[in-house]
Amino acid sequence: MxxxxxxxxxxxxxxxxxxxxxxxxxxxxxxxxxxxxxxxxxxxxxxxxxxxxxxxxxxxxxxxxxxxxxxxxxxxxxxxxxxxxxxxxxxxxxxxxxxxxxxxxxxxxxxxxxxxxxxxxxxxxxxxxxxxxxxxLPTAWLTAYNMLFDKAGLRPGSSVLVQGAGGGVAGALIRMAAQAGHRVYATSRSAAKRDRAVELGAYAAVPTGERLPEKVHAVFDSVGQATWAHSIRSLRPGGAIVTCGATSGDAPSAELTRVFFQQLRVIGATMGTRDQLAALAEMCARTGLRxxxxxxxxxxxxxxxxxxxxxxxxxxxxxxxx
Missing domain, CATH: 3.90.180.10 (Medium-chain alcohol dehydrogenases, catalytic domain)
Structure with a gap:
């Protein structure tokens, strides 16, 4: 073959x-x-x-x-x-x-x-x-589904940040989070990718590291070292950062003082289950999301x-x- x-x-x-x-x-x-x-x-x-x-x-x-x-x-x-x-x-x-x-x-x-x-x-x-x-669906979209609907613990209408618009997981998160009714912010160094993120449903897209108009309930980070400090600082007290990768490196400052003082949650996600993949496929079929x-x-x-x-x-x- x-x-x-x-x-x-x-x-x-x-x-x-x-x-x-x-x-x-x-x-x-x-x-x-x-x-x-x-x-x-x-x-x-x-x-x-x-x-x-x-x-x-x-x-x-x-x-x-x-x-x-x-x-x-x-x-x-x-x-x-x-x-x-x-x-x-x-x-x-x-x-x-x-x-x-x-x-x-x-x-x-x-x-x-x-x-x-x-x-x-x-x-x-x-x-x-x-x-x-x-x-x-089986890797990037399944990971995003797991992060958004299982790990983050969000209520409808929450605000979220997706780091690194352009990647497979990030794009899936923008689409699904917007479909679920969340206010979605996205970041990218590329102006063209920021524009595309808005086309996918992001409420706003800003340059990487730029301060957001509001603190968010959850941050989805697959970038790692280059965005970690911005992710932590973008969360409101009690918020969650859900990480599924470290494409820019995996040794950032942990920002532990901010984590415990703001009572933040740091959650890891790796792929998703077979049952979640079946549910994701059905969701796409029923909603028209692609x-x-x-x-x-x-x-x-x-x-x-x-x-x-x-x-x-x-x-x-x-x-x-x-």
């Missing part, structure tokens, strides 16, 4: 390890399903893998990709949930299984013509969603998409058709 793989690790030049070519077809195993993929979406996780984060050299070559949608052996249109874990080991939540992994960390991922996954990892694709739209897609490329041109993400050129998801 044709696939996009990581064949070497280089933290400074991650794309040097990217290879397009033939790989062995996945072999069926008990309790697992084979899926003919129709579309797959790119994530920052794929770039981190090429840098060696979560993917040691002894597991190479590894097919990349966490997001995908396709058709199973019985002809069902499905979305692939990318968390490989045991819900029982995580108290009913597979993302809390200490031995969990994401596709492309231990098992081959979705940037391929075929994939094998545990059968429980397949979620029915609503007919209202295209394969390209459905392929955007992922923002930056571009769609054939899988053979995957390197072009990787280069765009590495340069920070995209707004929304980069999708590959298989």
């Amino acid at each position: 044709f696939a996009i793989s990581a064949t070497s690790i280089d933290p400074d030049d991650p794309l040097s390890g990217l290879q397009a070519g033939e790989r062995p077809d996945p072999e069926p195993r008990e309790g697992w399903a084979l899926v003919d993929l129709k579309a797959a979406a790119l994530n920052h996780h794929d770039l981190w893998s090429l840098r060696g984060v979560g993917l040691p050299a002894d597991r190479l070559p590894m097919v990349l990709g966490c997001d995908g949608a396709g058709v199973d052996e019985e002809g069902n249109e499905v979305i692939v949930h990318g968390v490989i874990g045991d819900p029982d080991a995580g108290g009913g939540d597979e993302t809390r299984d200490p031995r969990r992994s994401l596709l492309s960390e231990v098992y081959d991922g979705t940037l391929a013509e075929k994939i094998a996954v545990p059968r429980r990892n397949l979620v029915p694709k609503p007919k209202e969603l295209s394969f390209e739209e459905a392929a955007c 992922p923002e897609i930056d571009r769609v490329l054939p899988l053979a041109r995957a390197e072009e998409g990787f280069r765009a993400m590495l340069a920070g050129e995209q707004f929304g998801k980069i999708v590959f058709t298989v």
Whole structure:
């Protein structure tokens, strides 16, 4: 089968390890399903893998990709949930299984013509969603859904800040938070991305680090070191910062004095459950909400998409058709 793989690790030049070519077809195993993929979406996780984060050299070559949608052996249109874990080991939540992994960390991922996954990892694709739209949901949109509707503990009509408009998680948060009736502020260094954030439903978008017109109930931060101080200072007393990543580095000042004095909550989020993915897909089908897609490329041109993400050129998801 044709696939996009990581064949070497280089933290400074991650794309040097990217290879397009033939790989062995996945072999069926008990309790697992084979899926003919129709579309797959790119994530920052794929770039981190090429840098060696979560993917040691002894597991190479590894097919990349966490997001995908396709058709199973019985002809069902499905979305692939990318968390490989045991819900029982995580108290009913597979993302809390200490031995969990994401596709492309231990098992081959979705940037391929075929994939094998545990059968429980397949979620029915609503007919209202295209394969390209459905392929955007399992990582960035699922993480955003978990952050917004589970972790943040918000009431309708709350005010929120989304750091780093332009990324997949940030774009999903803007769309869903606006749909839920929250007042959404967004930040970006790019004026063009700030304008796009407003088009997606943000109440206002400001340059990164600029003071907001009001303190917010919750901040969603996937940037890390570069935005952490601004995130903490943007919260009203009792507010929550929900973090799902640290693309700019993970060693900011903790601001503990402000955290305890203002009684702030700091909450981590990693992906979401299979049941949350099913609920997210249904929400999109019923409301008409759709992922923002930056571009769609054939899988053979995957390197072009990787280069765009590495340069920070995209707004929304980069999708590959298989």
